Amino acid sequence: MRYDFRQAGDFVDFNTLNIGYDEYVSKAWTPVLHALAGIEMSLGRVVMVTGEARYTWAKGPMSRDFEGFNRIDLSGISVAAGLAIRQ
Secondary structure (H helix, E strand, O other), X not given: OEEEEEEEEEEEEOOOOEEEEEEEXXXXXXXXXXXXXXXXXXXXXXXXXXXXXXXXXXXXXXXXXXXXXXXXXXXXXXXXXXXXXXX
């Protein structure tokens, strides 16, 4: 998986307690593991509905902008549904 994570805004420098604007970026490739389940159901001779649920496990490395932070968690669930018309 390719990801691009950006944070922009006012940040506190905890050494001086000064507040200043900055933008931090981390982008990289990371391996992914998927588990999925799906269903196709006929609603007669012409119409069919489909559904799929997929859970993705992935954690990516952070750039030097985020030194001292853990890996970014990119895991989560996605759901898709569809409708098919047969001829």
